[in-house]
C-alpha cells in the first residue's frame with residue numbers, strides 16, 4: 001500500500017475514500033501567521049480536498065500535517081471574543097444546575113485553551129482540570145488559576161488521569177472533535193476517563209449548517225472531520241458511549257452540543273429533541289451519498305460572487321479592508337486569491353497577530369484602531385459568525401459613509 005492509499009481511508013470506518021465533497025485547492029495552514037522576516041521565504045501549501053465516506057458518511061480531510069506541528073504554539077486565544085465568553089458562562093451555569101455539580105465533582109475539559117470556560121467552574125468551586133496541547137495557551141490558563149495539564153488527549157492520557165485518581169463527572173470538549181486525527185483513540189479515551197454516571201458534552205460545527213449556510217471557509221487543515229448527528233451517534237456507539245441529548249447552538253455558524261453517557265447508564269433517557277434532529281437528518285438524506293455531492297457548485301458560485309464585488313469596488317476606486325484574521329478568513333482569502341490587490345490590510349483584537357501577515361495571502365494585520373485612521377469605504381468581515389458584534393463595535397465607520405461586507409453565506413453589503 002502506498003502512502004496516499006493509506007491516507008485515503010475513512011478516519012472512522014477504514015473504507016477507501018472515493019467521493020469529493022469539495023476541493024478548495026492548495027492552502028497554507030490557516031493559523032501560520034507570518035512575521036515580516038518570513039515574507040520572503042517559501043511557505044508550505046497543502047491540499048484542502050475534502051472527501052465523504054460512502055459507508056459511514058463522515059466528511060473528512062486527510063491528515064496532511066501532524067497535529068503536533070499545528071497545535072504546539074497555537075495563535076487562537078478563546079478569551080478574545082466577548083460573545084464566546086458569555087456563551088461559556090451560560091454553559092457553566094446550565095451544567096451546574098442540570099447535573100447538580102458541587103465541590104465533590106470533577107470537571108475535565110479537553111483542549112481547554114486559555115481557561116476561557118473552566119474559569120467559571122473554578123469560580124463556582126467545582127474541581128476542574130484542563131488538558132491542552134499548546135503550551136503557550138495552557139500557561140495563560142494556569143496564570144488565571146485554572147489547573148491545566150499540557151498534553152494531547154487519547155487513551156494513554158486517559159489511563160494516566162484515572163491512575164492518578166482523576167475521572168470526570170462532566171467531560172467537556174468544545175471545538176476539538178473536528179481536530180482529532182485519531183478519532184478512535186480520542187473517543188476511546190473519553191470512555192476510559194468518564195466516571196460511571198458521568199456525562200460528556202461536546203460542541204462542534206454541525207455539518208448540516210455548514211452545507212445549508214455555505215460555510216466552506218470553516219474547512220481547514222486543522223479540521224480533519226465534519227460531523228452530522230447521525231455520524232456522531234455511530235462513532236460514539238463504536239466505543240459503547242450513547243448519545244442521549246443534543247442542542248443546536250448558534251456558535252461558529254451553527255454547532256451541535258451533544259450529550260453522551262456510558263451505554264450501560266440507564267438513568268438518562270433519550271430526549272425528544274434528540275430524536276427529532278436525527279429524524280430531520282435522515283429526511284434530508286444525510287445517510288445517502290447524493291446529498292453530499294452538490295455542495296461543490298454552491299462553493300464555486302460564492303467565489304465568483306465575492307470576486308465580482310471586489311473587482312467592481314476596486315474599479316470604482318473604493319478602498320476595502322478586512323476585519324478579523326480568523327482561521328476561516330485564511331481559507332476564504334486563499335481559495336479566492338484575495339491579497340493586498342483587493343484588501344489593503346485587516347485588523348484583529350488579538351495582539352499576537354499585530355504586525356504579522358496572513359498566511360499565503362500576506363495581508364498585514366493591525367489593531368482595530370487602524371480603521372478609524374484610514375477611513376475605508378468597505379470593511380470585509382471575515383469572522384462572519386460574530387458579524388453582529390463587530391457591526392456594533394465598529395458602528396463609527398458609518399460616520400464617513402463606510403459599509404460592511406459579509407461574504408458568507410452570500411455576499412451582502414450592510
Ligand SMILES: [Zn+2]
Nearest residue numbers: 010013053056
Ligand atoms: Zn467511513
